[in-house]
Amino acid sequence: MGESFDARKSDLVRLAQERMQSAIADNTWTKLQKLALTCRILFHMGHDSGLSGQITTRAEAPGTYYTQRLGLGFDEITEWNLLKVDEDLNVLEGDGMANPANRFHSWVYRARPDVNCIIHTHPPYVSALSMLEIPLNLSHMDTCPLYEDCAFLPKWPGIPVGNEEGELIAGALGDKKALMLSHHGQLVACSSIEEACVLAVLFERAARLQLLAMAAGDIKPVDELLAVEAHDWVSTPKRHQAAFAYYARRALRNGHDDCIDAAPPDVSGATDQHTIPIEGGV
Numbered sequence: 001m002g003e004s005f006d007a008r009k010s011d012l013v014r015l016a017q018e019r020m021q022s023a024i025a026d027n028t029w030t031k032l033q034k035l036a037l038t039c040r041i042l043f044h045m046g047h048d049s050g051l052s053g054q055i056t057t058r059a060e061a062p063g064t065y066y067t068q069r070l071g072l073g074f075d076e077i078t079e080w081n082l083l084k085v086d087e088d089l090n091v092l093e094g095d096g097m098a099n100p101a102n103r104f105h106s107w108v109y110r111a112r113p114d115v116n117c118i119i120h121t122h123p124p125y126v127s128a129l130s131m132l133e134i135p136l137n138l139s140h141m142d143t144c145p146l147y148e149d150c151a152f153l154p155k156w157p158g159i160p161v162g163n164e165e166g167e168l169i170a171g172a173l174g175d176k177k178a179l180m181l182s183h184h185g186q187l188v189a190c191s192s193i194e195e196a197c198v199l200a201v202l203f204e205r206a207a208r209l210q211l212l213a214m215a216a217g218d219i220k221p222v223d224e225l226l227a228v229e230a231h232d233w234v235s236t237p238k239r240h241q242a243a244f245a246y247y248a249r250r251a252l253r254n255g256h257d258d259c260i261d262a263a264p265p266d267v268s269g270a271t272d273q274h275t276i277p278i279e280g281g282v
Contacts, residue, residue: 038119042055051070069096117192140209147222178203
C-alpha cells in the first residue's frame with residue numbers, strides 16, 4: 001500500500017496513460033455513426049446556427065469525404081442521410097447536395113494529410129469573440145488542449161465558397177488543430193472524429209470563459225510549461241475517445257437516439273428526401 005507516494009510525477013503520468021490503454025475501450029461506432037453523433041452532440045451543446053456550419057470526414061477513397069446534406073440542421077442528421085462527395089462537391093452517394101461552403105474543406109484536406117475530420121460552426125461565444133477581432137486567449141487549464149494549437153485569421157474572407165477562401169483558410173490554419181475566424185466562427189481540423197468533436201466543444205467553452213474573464217478584468221497568462229503539460233496530458237486518442245463517448249451518451253439520453261437507431265428512409269414514398277427544400281448557410 002502507498003507504493004506510489006514516492007514516485008515522480010512523470011512516472012505517475014506514464015502509469016496513468018498505460019492504464020488508460022486497457023481501461024478505456026475503443027468505441028464500436030461506424031464512421032457514419034460517429035459523424036451523425038457529432039452533429040447531435042454539437043446541436044445539443046449550442047453549436048446550432050440554422051443551416052450554417054459543416055462537418056466532414058475523409059471517406060475510403062482518396063479525394064472523397066462524408067458530410068451532411070444542405071437543407072438539414074445538425075439535429076436532423078442521421079447515419080442514413082449523410083452524403084459522400086468528391087473534392088468538387090459532386091455527390092457520389094446519397095440524395096441532395098452538399099453545402100457549397102464545404103469547398104474550403106477540400107483545400108484543408110489537400111494541405112494536411114494528417115487531418116481526417118473538419119468541423120466548422122458558429123456557436124454564440126465564439127461568434128461573439130470573433131466580432132472583437134481578437135484571438136482565443138487560453139488561460140485556463142481545462143482549455144489547454146488548444147494551447148499553442150489555435151491559429152487566428154484576423155480578417156473575414158467572406159463566404160467560403162470560392163477557391164480563394166479555401167486557400168486562405170488552409171494557409172491560416174497551418175499545422176495547428178484549430179482556427180478562429182474573425183466575424184465568422186471556429187474551425188477544428190483533427191486526426192479523428194472524436195478529437196475534432198471534443199476540440200469543437202472545448203473551443204466554445206474557451207471563448208465563453210474568455211468573455212467572462214474579460215468582463216471582470218485583465219486576463220493573466222497561464223504558465224507556459226504547465227499549459228504545455230496539460231495540452232499533452234489531455235491530447236491523447238484514449239482521452240478523446242472517453243470524452244466523445246460521454247458527450248454521445250448525454251446526447252442520446254436527451255432525445256438524439258434516432259441519429260444511429262433510425263431505419264434507412266423509404267425513398268419510394270411521401271417522405272422522399274428530394275422533397276426537402278434546399279436552403280442556404282455558410
